[in-house]
Amino acid sequence: MLKKELGTLEVFSIATGAMISSGLFVLPGIIYQESGAGLSLSYLIAGILLLPAVFSQLELSTAMPRAGGNYVTVERILGTPAGIIAGITNWLAISLKSGFALIGIGTFATLIFPELGETQIKLIAIGACVFFTFLNIISTESSGKAQVIMVAVLLLIISAYILIGYRAMDFSYFTKAPKSKWANILGAAGTVFISYGGITKVASIAEEVKDPGKTLVRGIIASFVITLILYVLAVLVTQGILSHRELSTSYTPISLAAGYLAGKPGIWVTAGAALLAFITTANAGIMTASRNPMSMSRDRLLPPIFGKVSKKTGTPVFSIIITSAIIISIVAGLSIEKFAKVASLFMILTYILTNLSVIVMRYSGLANYRPTFKSPFFPILQALSVVVYIILIIDMGSLTMAISAVVIVLCLIWYVVYARNQAGKKSAFLHMLANITNQEIAGNDLEEELLTILLERQDIKEDEIDRLIKNAWILDMDRPSDIQEIFDIFAEAISERLPIEKEKAREKLFAREQQASTIIFPGIAVPHAIPHIVIEGKNFFDIFIIRNKEGIKWENNQTVYTAFCLAGSKDKRDMHLRALMAIAQIVQTDIFTNDWLEAKNTTELKTILLLAERKRN
Template structure:
């Protein structure tokens, strides 16, 4: 089945709102009381610490999704990093976890509607599920705009709560700051960590984001900063205005604080904010979860029907409907509390894999892996993220880890029974291993390298102009031994003569005569010999890597050579090709990448993917 691209309609504001809306829900409106009961006023710092724990995964995921902005987010790059077995598990895990969080949010809305209006929980949950599915079927742009409106309404109410509550603070409530010592700070941080679980949901929408290299990492970072500030500020005000003994046992701590600040009307307003929070979480959950079946189907891990994209709204309607049916079934039939804990442990596991995948892609040194954003402090940031994730996973408890293992086993069984016989894909892990046997060239595969090149072309809207097509069809000479200039031109002339069915000797003479007029060695290691021949509509480029060097006059060495040959009617193309090569070779890393390239395709793609003026 031909893969259909999704429409790029999400902007920076949409990314910020999807990510923020996915985070602010139960972590803010339910957990602060429980956190206070364990750590006292230090719960404020526990929320900030939990946000800090997110940073390694945020940086790793930002790099990976700017290198591979495709539907499926973390599934897509874990699949490309570790192969189809781990990719199958990652895809199911992400879809399962996000779907359950959406279901939990829908139940949260239904609970509030039941309290406020007496609407039966099961009835409102069913209709809400249908509503969110319909919103997402209409289009990601509409769903994104809906998310923006909901998030700004939520933020406005929370900011009002912070400023109004600041006048009623009782600072004696903050003493002692650490009533049970420093120890509970870390356990509570792991407890509230899942409050930030929605931060990376937006990764699954990467294919539908305008300028993903800028908007994805920036939107996620701004969202984390804003959410961490809101969490800390709201918890600070709630502690300051509440009686400690009441706060410690409250499951509606923010509403209780609002009642003290502004009476029943303000408590109702905060209740509205809670509903908005659950709405944004549910909408973001369905929007992002539905992209995982789409990505897995493209990789043949799920039936091809999940690839269907509607002609009217350009949304993956089968994947959205499938996700909506699953959420409705979960709400109707299953005990959510335990499943949400399993989903939380799966998310932590995926965070660990995000950091491992980044390390794998960096160390595999695939030249077509070209992220627009690079994680700082590599690899220390990623190692810290892996260790932090393992710590949080242990904190979940042995029973939850056991249930998570059962779910992962089901993913393995699906892969063995359905996907294994349908998919053949290499990975960054295989590529890294192949580097160890690079001399056995018949063992080297190009799947992951070529796919990443295609992703970069789509991400950067690279136009396949005539120079681009010339490079794609160019001959490549990869010369290991040192050669004198004359011997090199003889070798290159034979290649060109065979391609053009011309006389090798006349081509050789033109190269020698051109070099006698003035040297084509432009700078240390780079030469661009170029000649004009008789005929019409003729133009060829030969790419040359000479590891030991081509010896030009005065014993100057060239390791990077672009040979250009064209007829006189192609003078404009000749000049454009020279200008393009000049731009490309000015890149500070060009020489190093050229000499390290593993094969001919990598040499071509260094040129094809380079930034330059096109047209």
């Protein structure tokens, strides 16, 4: 298990640092050519349209805070084919986000050498990619504190730029700018999605976050809101400082505008901030992106070579090299504008899968799916966002649609040819189908994984009682019953799991009840009984549970709603007493009293028992 060392400030800094990059320092000039006067509106729309994906990602990350990000959650939820698509698109999205930062490094070289063209900018980007590839192969150590400092400096510089630049704005530039149709503004918003790509990167480090239920939500929401505000205001100020010709031809619009505000120092300060953002985004992006194929390889969805880690450097060398090769190929083959569109395309595909995953999880009926953050306005928000994201892809042009279709088809071909026989886990989608068809086709893999996460989230260290409860025999009855029937059922279950005949077990249960009533807490709203017997032999102990919401008529016409039956050998006397004490503590907890009779199935009943507070050894 990875160490949980990241707090709210670190989560905020990682997300913000990943978002503030080429999307702010390079992209405005490119987008302006399409959006015209609606430039800042495109940034605002992109941010608003991203909100459903942010909510959905938070819900999934607080329910399944696992390393691997979107790939892990989508693969567990929608199944292996969708998992492959998510893994590949997330791999490409983060890779291209890094590539766009690398292009930013080349672009800012034009401040020193103004005569550089697009080819020279790409060569500089490729050279930087080679350098960072070598750096990632050698070591991947990074500092959370350094990230916090870097983001603080970036936010300070951008805030100063907005506050100083506002006073110098010429609002006539807005009226002089070319008017754009809503279709153009929306298309530009699709391209701008790359600017907010850092939000998805945080999902990859969710397992390393302290108290993710609170920390992730606070850090990501704060990062998203602040970054959106800064993006819109900074772009708005830039529109008010630069003329139409300057803004439409500049690859460094923020620095160009800062030059009007503070001369050479303004240019160098903003350029330094931009380069700092590009370097950290590019380096961290190559590292993060290379972990996607590594995780897929460990799940046997890619060849083993992708998962091999160098003994000397401790890094996945092959994954890093392939990731960098993909970045270099796309940097060399696409124009800067097309590069931004393709990068945003893969981001949008990832967001579509994320929203679909939340829909499936909510309808799957999984008892242990318990996110601490639930997306509001479900499922309308998720369904509408998927439709809007598809419209954005269509509006981005035929090239992006063709690329998305090719990637999806290739992923499905790979699943059929290679990964289909490797997949073993059952998805939440199968659980949803099981709910609809009332068939047991899903298995318990995902339920068990989610339960493990719940126990980790509440910092519960399992003891022997927990392990007994996990393996306990449990029955949920939906009709009134009596002690005779319950003891018959218990006796049969005991005889199947322990070395004792059914009739002998039944006799012992009734004999124990005649000695003294096994009802506990008869005065509380939901009384329970704990019949218990001793069997011959050694090293035997088991727990049997029946829940009956309609009630069980016990001795003396008393009604109980749950019977916990304990059966064990004499040498397990200590375990017997510990189990009695544990059950007595559990049934008095708030989680038990409030949720027990409302539980939908036996899996949820076990979860309630395991999550209830009690003294553990």
